[in-house]
Every structure is written in structure tokens, then in C-alpha cells.
Amino acid sequence: MSAILAIPSLADDQPTAAQEAKKANDGEMMAKMMELAQPGPEHKRLAGVVGTWSYTVKYWFSPDAPPNVSTGTAVAREVMSGRYFITEHTGKMQMPGADGKMLETEFKGMSVEGFDNVKKKFVSSWIDNMGTGIMNSEGTYDADSKTLTYRSEYEPMPGMKTKVRETVKIADKDHHTFEFFEDRGGTEVKTMEIQYVRKS
Numbered sequence: 001m002s003a004i005l006a007i008p009s010l011a012d013d014q015p016t017a018a019q020e021a022k023k024a025n026d027g028e029m030m031a032k033m034m035e036l037a038q039p040g041p042e043h044k045r046l047a048g049v050v051g052t053w054s055y056t057v058k059y060w061f062s063p064d065a066p067p068n069v070s071t072g073t074a075v076a077r078e079v080m081s082g083r084y085f086i087t088e089h090t091g092k093m094q095m096p097g098a099d100g101k102m103l104e105t106e107f108k109g110m111s112v113e114g115f116d117n118v119k120k121k122f123v124s125s126w127i128d129n130m131g132t133g134i135m136n137s138e139g140t141y142d143a144d145s146k147t148l149t150y151r152s153e154y155e156p157m158p159g160m161k162t163k164v165r166e167t168v169k170i171a172d173k174d175h176h177t178f179e180f181f182e183d184r185g186g187t188e189v190k191t192m193e194i195q196y197v198r199k200s
Helices: 017-036 041-049
Strands: 051-059 068-079 084-096 102-116 121-128 135-142 147-154 162-172 175-184 187-198
Touching (some): 041 084, 041 102, 051 084, 068 102, 121 147
Antiparallel strands (some): 051 068, 084 102, 121 135, 147 162, 162 175
16 A cells, blocks of 8 residues: 555545534534522512511412411522522411311421523412422512512312412512412312511
8 A cells, every 4th residue: 555545534534514504503602501509680680589588378268268377487599600599488387287276387488599591581489387289480670660570380189280379479678478379160269378488
């Protein structure tokens, strides 16, 4: 074999146009991913919940009955450089016991909230000691009414999937109101209301 033929062509080592385009696309994609990973104005809006709050909750087991009322404390903090916000609730609630009589029960709940820059949606997950499921919600913010609205679905009992609408209305930096509505047979019913007042 000719020694000349055995020497690889320098052209073989040169990237093709397709390879160059792929590298450019990969670079653009990585830059976009890094941009989407940064907290933005929506995260700053959520940062308003950071602090310690006193809350009063009203909840209805039946829309025709007067609400049960209890109180508690919520502590909210930011995590992962302001990308997410964790709020932990502690308090007491009147819940029916095995014999149907109301008992004072310790309540603990925790939410993780954020804004998904890819979906362009506010996102929230909720857990508490009254169940074993995780309720995941997506929402939008209306600047005119200063209201954040989440929608989700949960299943309190097997086969009882329930559509839910939640609203958080911001009165000012020290007061906001949470409302919880359930779809019951095509009719939306308010089953919970929480008034928050900042302690610190």
C-alpha cells in the first residue's frame, strides 16, 4: 500500500456542518436551560410569604352547617436560593372520632410552592398528617385582584376523585386569605377558609 494512501486525510478530522450545527444547538439549549433555572419575578412574588404567621381556619363538613374554627401557626421559608418556598403549619383541629363526637386533634401540614419557568405556571404540593397522599396543584396569578388561583384533584377515599380550586388573595404584606373549594356533583362548594396575619 502506498504510504500516501495510509495517511488519513486532514479533512477527516474536520467537523462537518451538521456537527457544527448540533454543537451550536446544544450550546443554545444549555444556555436556555440555565436561563430557565433562575428565579424570576414570580418567585419574588412568592417570597412575600416568608415569615411567621398566625392563622384562623374555618372548615365546613357540610355547607349547611356552621363552620368549625381553629387556630395555628405557619412558618414559611425560602429554599434553594429562592426557587421554592416551604410553609409548615401546626395547630389543633376539631375532627370527628370513631363515635362521631368531635375531638381536638393535632394538625400538621406542609406546602412546597414555586413557579415553573418551563410550564409558566405556579406549582404547589401539599401534605399533612390527615392522610398519606400528596396533592399537586398548578396555578396562575391575576394582578388586578392580587389573587393566586390553583387547580388540582385529590382522592380522599377510593374512587372519590374530587376537583379542587384554591385561591390566595393578598390584602397586603401582612395579611392574606386562602380559600378552598370542592366540586361536589358539578356544584362548587367552599369547604375551607384561612385568614393569615403576620407575626414576624
